[in-house]
Amino acid sequence: MDWERIVQELSFKTSSKIVLLVLDGLGGLPVQGKTELEAAQTPNLDRLAAKSACGLTDPVFMGITPGSGPAHLALFGYDPTKYILGRGILEALGSGVEVGKNDLVARGNFATLKDGLIIDRRAGRIPTSENKKLCQRLNNSLKSIEGTKIALFPGKEHRFVAKFTGEGLSEALSDADPQKENNPRVPVRALSQDASKTALIVNRFLDEVTDLLKSTPKTNTVLLRGFSHYPSLSTLRELYKLKPAAIANYPMYKGLAKLVGMEILETGENLSAIFETAEKYYKDYDFFYVHVKKTDSAGEDGDFEAKKDAIEEADSYIPRLVALQPDVLVVSSDHSTPSLLKTHSWHPNPFLLYSKTSFPDNVTRFSEKECCFGYLGRFQAMHAMPLMLAHAGKLKKFGA
Amino acid sequence: MDWERIVQELSFKTSSKIVLLVLDGLGGLPVQGKTELEAAQTPNLDRLAAKSACGLTDPVFMGITPGSGPAHLALFGYDPTKYILGRGILEALGSGVEVGKNDLVARGNFATLKDGLIIDRRAGRIPTSENKKLCQRLNNSLKSIEGTKIALFPGKEHRFVAKFTGEGLSEALSDADPQKENNPRVPVRALSQDASKTALIVNRFLDEVTDLLKSTPKTNTVLLRGFSHYPSLSTLRELYKLKPAAIANYPMYKGLAKLVGMEILETGENLSAIFETAEKYYKDYDFFYVHVKKTDSAGEDGDFEAKKDAIEEADSYIPRLVALQPDVLVVSSDHSTPSLLKTHSWHPNPFLLYSKTSFPDNVTRFSEKECCFGYLGRFQAMHAMPLMLAHAGKLKKFGA
Numbered sequence: 001m002d003w004e005r006i007v008q009e010l011s012f013k014t015s016s017k018i019v020l021l022v023l024d025g026l027g028g029l030p031v032q033g034k035t036e037l038e039a040a041q042t043p044n045l046d047r048l049a050a051k052s053a054c055g056l057t058d059p060v061f062m063g064i065t066p067g068s069g070p071a072h073l074a075l076f077g078y079d080p081t082k083y084i085l086g087r088g089i090l091e092a093l094g095s096g097v098e099v100g101k102n103d104l105v106a107r108g109n110f111a112t113l114k115d116g117l118i119i120d121r122r123a124g125r126i127p128t129s130e131n132k133k134l135c136q137r138l139n140n141s142l143k144s145i146e147g148t149k150i151a152l153f154p155g156k157e158h159r160f161v162a163k164f165t166g167e168g169l170s171e172a173l174s175d176a177d178p179q180k181e182n183n184p185r186v187p188v189r190a191l192s193q194d195a196s197k198t199a200l201i202v203n204r205f206l207d208e209v210t211d212l213l214k215s216t217p218k219t220n221t222v223l224l225r226g227f228s229h230y231p232s233l234s235t236l237r238e239l240y241k242l243k244p245a246a247i248a249n250y251p252m253y254k255g256l257a258k259l260v261g262m263e264i265l266e267t268g269e270n271l272s273a274i275f276e277t278a279e280k281y282y283k284d285y286d287f288f289y290v291h292v293k294k295t296d297s298a299g300e301d302g303d304f305e306a307k308k309d310a311i312e313e314a315d316s317y318i319p320r321l322v323a324l325q326p327d328v329l330v331v332s333s334d335h336s337t338p339s340l341l342k343t344h345s346w347h348p349n350p351f352l353l354y355s356k357t358s359f360p361d362n363v364t365r366f367s368e369k370e371c372c373f374g375y376l377g378r379f380q381a382m383h384a385m386p387l388m389l390a391h392a393g394k395l396k397k398f399g400a
Numbered sequence: 401m402d403w404e405r406i407v408q409e410l411s412f413k414t415s416s417k418i419v420l421l422v423l424d425g426l427g428g429l430p431v432q433g434k435t436e437l438e439a440a441q442t443p444n445l446d447r448l449a450a451k452s453a454c455g456l457t458d459p460v461f462m463g464i465t466p467g468s469g470p471a472h473l474a475l476f477g478y479d480p481t482k483y484i485l486g487r488g489i490l491e492a493l494g495s496g497v498e499v500g501k502n503d504l505v506a507r508g509n510f511a512t513l514k515d516g517l518i519i520d521r522r523a524g525r526i527p528t529s530e531n532k533k534l535c536q537r538l539n540n541s542l543k544s545i546e547g548t549k550i551a552l553f554p555g556k557e558h559r560f561v562a563k564f565t566g567e568g569l570s571e572a573l574s575d576a577d578p579q580k581e582n583n584p585r586v587p588v589r590a591l592s593q594d595a596s597k598t599a600l601i602v603n604r605f606l607d608e609v610t611d612l613l614k615s616t617p618k619t620n621t622v623l624l625r626g627f628s629h630y631p632s633l634s635t636l637r638e639l640y641k642l643k644p645a646a647i648a649n650y651p652m653y654k655g656l657a658k659l660v661g662m663e664i665l666e667t668g669e670n671l672s673a674i675f676e677t678a679e680k681y682y683k684d685y686d687f688f689y690v691h692v693k694k695t696d697s698a699g700e701d702g703d704f705e706a707k708k709d710a711i712e713e714a715d716s717y718i719p720r721l722v723a724l725q726p727d728v729l730v731v732s733s734d735h736s737t738p739s740l741l742k743t744h745s746w747h748p749n750p751f752l753l754y755s756k757t758s759f760p761d762n763v764t765r766f767s768e769k770e771c772c773f774g775y776l777g778r779f780q781a782m783h784a785m786p787l788m789l790a791h792a793g794k795l796k797k798f799g800a
Contacts, residue, residue: 029759060798061403062779063786064410067799080799081401090800107800338757344797346790347759369775372761378777 004079004239006398007386013241016327016392019278019288020384022075023314024068024253025296025337027347027368031304036295036339037350038367039304040311044318045331045366049352054363055376056348057384059335065346068094071334072256076289077240077385083233085259086171087226092161093255097153099230104169104198106227108152108160109177110134110219113210117182122158123219134219135160141212145201162224164202170195175225176206185210185221202227235261236287240389245284247277248291257289275317282324290321299337307339328355328391330384331366348378355391404479404639406798407786413641416727416792419678419688420784422475423714424468424653425696425737427747427768431704436695436739437750438767439704440711444718445731445766449752454763455776456748457784459735465746468494471734472656476689477640477785483633485659486571487626492561493655497553499630504569504598506627508552508560509577510534510619513610517582523619525557534619535560541612545601562624564602570595575625576606585610585621602627635661636687640789645684647677648691657689675717682724690721699737707739728755728791730784731766748778755791 028035059066060080069090070080088105091097099105110131112120135154142150148166155161172191178184187206190199202224210221236242238261246257247265254264263285267277271292278290292314298307321329333349350371352363361375372378376387389395428435459466460480469490470480488505491497499505510531512520535554542550548566555561572591578584587606590599602624610621636642638661646657647665654664663685667677671692678690692714698707721729736747750771752763761775772778776787789795 029757056775056777060406061786062776062783063788063790063795064406065790065795065797067797070799081403081406084401085799087800094800341757345757346787346795347757368759369761372775372777373773378779 003386004077007077007389007395008239010395010398011240011389012394012396014392014394015286016394017282017286017288018328018388018392019290019321019324019326019330020075020388021290021292021321021329021331023292023295023311023331023333025299025335025344026311026333027336027338027345027349028299028307029338029340029347031340035368036299036304036307037311038369040308040315042311042315042366044315045352046364048318048322048329048331048354049366049370050364051360052352052354052363053358053361053376054366054371054374055351056368056371056374056378057332057351057381058348058378059381061380063346065344066335067344068252068334069256071381072253073260074381075332075334075384076236076260077382078233078260079382083231085231086228088161088228089231090252091155091159091226092163093259094252095153095155095161096251096255097161097163099163100165101230102165102167102169104164104171104227104229106162106224108162109223110158110160111221111223112218113185113221116184118178118185118221118223119181121177121181121223125157126219128154128156130219131155131158131160134213134216138209138212142205142208145204146197148201150205164205166201168197169201170198171227171229173199173202173227176202177223177225188224188227231259233259237261240385240394242287243285244287244289245281246289246291247274248289248293249274250291250293253291253293262289271313271317275320279320279324296337299339300342302339302342304339327393328353328388330354330388332384349381351376351384353387353391357391403786404477407477407789407795408639410795410798411640411789412794412796414792414794415686416794417682417686417688418728418788418792419690419721419724419726419730420475420788421690421692421721421729421731423692423695423711423731423733425699425735425744426711426733427736427738427745427749428699428707429738429740429747431740435768436699436704436707437711438769440708440715442711442715442766444715445752446764448718448722448729448731448754449766449770450764451760452752452754452763453758453761453776454766454771454774455751456768456771456774456778457732457751457781458748458778459781461780463746465744466735467744468652468734469656471781472653473660474781475732475734475784476636476660477782478633478660479782483631485631486628488561488628489631490652491555491559491626492563493659494652495553495555495561496651496655497561497563499563500565501630502565502567502569504564504571504627504629506562506624508562509623510558510560511621511623512618513585513621516584518578518585518621518623519581521577521581521623522558526619528554528556530619531555531558531560534613534616538609538612542605542608545604546597548601550605564605566601568597570598571627571629573599573602573627576602577623577625588624588627631659633659637661640785640794642687643685644687644689645681646689646691647674648689648693649674650691650693653691653693662689671713671717675720679720679724696737699739700742702739702742704739727793728753728788730754730788732784749781751776751784753787753791757791
């Protein structure tokens with residue numbers, strides 16, 4: 001029996017409440033001897049850590065740098081190597097594109113075609129504003145193909161989401177992307193028999209778009225990859241009998257939360273709105289995923305000070321979460337984003353679990369280095385969910 | 401998707417370089433309060449540890465004492481519970497016997513047959529010199545059987561490698577070994593239909609050898625087990641896009657390295673030759689497996705002092721490796737060989753990873769005990785490869 005099945009069978013509904021606070025991209029690497037988290041003043045997190053069990057989590061497994069998709073799935077209790085989300089659906093979630101039962105989505109690039117070869121897979125990273133105009137023009141011009149409607153949703157720079165809406169579309173398609181520059185355009189191929197009609201539709205779309213884009217030589221074709229349907233994951237209610245809510249203000253995280261059956265609570269832009277929302281709806285749900293994005297954005301920008309500030313700001317709201325008296329409060333991250341690297345990394349996440357039944361270890365400072373001495377040790381992030389459920393009294397005994 | 405497949409798909413070629421230094425059998429148990437590693441003066445390893453991330457690795461999993469085969473496969477990034485190497489091929493690798501596409505090899509024992517019963521499975525552990533003479537005599541006398549040539553290669557004491565060379569030989573054979581003394585000789589059995597011809601050939605060989613050995617009553621028959629072909633593992637180049645080289649001076653390790661597609665660099669007997677070879681070829685490869693055997697041999701001999709000395713000698717060469725400025729330098733072991741136990745053991749290996757992106761923990765002394773406080777925690781050795789690749793910048797992000 002796999003671990004998910006075991007946890008599912010052991011879990012039962014209770015009134016106890018779990019709060020999972022995700023400080024996105026929290027983990028860092030030392031700059032002048034200290035990480036962002038070490039440099040930050042975090043009296044509230046430290047006080048909490050002193051009463052908590054701490055550890056370090058690997059989002060996927062050692063050495064693997066995760067995207068937000070697998071990193072969050074793991075935190076929500078899904079094996080990230082088992083539930084692989086296509087690029088198309090992740091891009092759609094990240095762009096806030098609604099994806100329904102009859103929709104097939106793909107990640108698109110505007111690209112440059114010359115003398116039959118793709119000479120730039122990103123069309124020189126055109127400005128987002130130009131992308132928007134192109135998508136609008138194409139949406140106005142494109143007609144249904146074999147009863148399938150097509151809509152493009154602009155993303156940043158050269159990126160967009162292509163959504164095909166129709167009956168019986170298949171995601172078993174190869175990418176329409178030569179992967180390397182100076183190769184010819186490639187059509188999609190059907191990867192299973194029942195995908196042949198979809199392949200035909202997508203390839204006609206590609207030809208028509210390329211025809212429509214003749215007048216803009218730099219952005220005169222598109223590439224598509226990661227064809228995907230809305231994935232059918234078991235929800236947290238089905239798996240662990242939770243009534244979960246998400247408080248996040250970026251489309252990607254709202255999308256990921258929706259994927260596992262969370263209710264998305266409307267909230268505002270800043271941290272104070274996020275924690276207010278938690279307070280407002282606290283009585284209505286038994287699992288709260290609270291997402292703070294700034295820590296990651298600052299890391300991606302390589303801005304050590306901004307990341308440190310974001311951590312300090314988040315720290316100042318910890319007493320409000322504690323005041324709600326959740327049965328389990330976890331503070332951790334989906335992945336590390338050291339400002340030194342300006343990108344997601346494979347380094348593990350500091351992890352803190354506070355509950356009446358958590359074992360207080362010697363960690364009195366919430367940091368990467370201190371968490372490595374924690375009682376929870378180093379573990380895969382997907383095991384956080386059974387741990388939270390256990391501490392919330394939501395798991396029966398296994399065997400007699 | 402399994403982890404190997406994930407790492408394979410994420411890996412890409414770069415010019416960065418990884419050095420994996422294996423101090424064979426490094427881990428020990430305390431004698432008068434200190435392990436060999438603790439008793440040794442290792443200023444260079446300690447200095448390196450202070451700048452590195454440390455941990456402890458389990459070669460296979462907790463409690464499992466590995467042979468050199470699985471222990472090395474794990475370090476090379478192969479799941480040692482998935483790729484099981486037959487005894488025949490390991491014995492052949494260890495004896496430096498070349499094994500080709502049409503070869504089937506088995507581990508052999510000279511044994512004593514009396515009144516139809518095997519009364520000694522090891523023929524009283526005859527001296528190696530006697531073994532050599534017997535093999536030579538048999539090689540001179542044995543004729544081809546059904547077009548299959550047979551050659552015996554003496555090992556230590558009663559051990560040898562039998563190599564059958566012919567078309568279409570199968571490894572699906574049971575052992576020709578009663579396992580317990582005072583049982584009759586057993587022929588091999590075909591374990592699949594297409595192995596029946598091979599079974600016939602091997603059994604004729606066994607009869608002929610037994611006949612030829614009549615004149616030496618103590619060594620008047622042979623036992624064979626672990627029939628195996630040269631295993632077809634994906635190479636490190638195929639899996640992780642590496643151009644790997646091995647610097648080792650024992651046949652077993654050269655054989656294991658060859659198995660995963662490493663180039664075997666010619667080197668000398670002593671440590672200075674080994675590290676010179678690393679320097680000489682440093683520009684030509686991007687992954688170096690450097691093997692030091694003495695630590696293990698001393699442990700096997702139960703010679704605490706000799707093992708301590710071997711560690712100190714290895715330590716003195718660390719600055720030369722560091723001077724090469726590899727992007728990733730790992731110092732660890734394949735398995736522990738406590739001199740207290742005089743044999744391989746299941747105890748985990750001290751592990752140290754040094755790179756620009758490694759998180760320096762509080763470990764300032766490279767030892768079993770200190771490594772258990774390291775940032776890397778305790779992990780399975782097979783995860784060392786993804787970790788090394790990540791730190792060398794050779795892995796893309798997983799998912800979006």
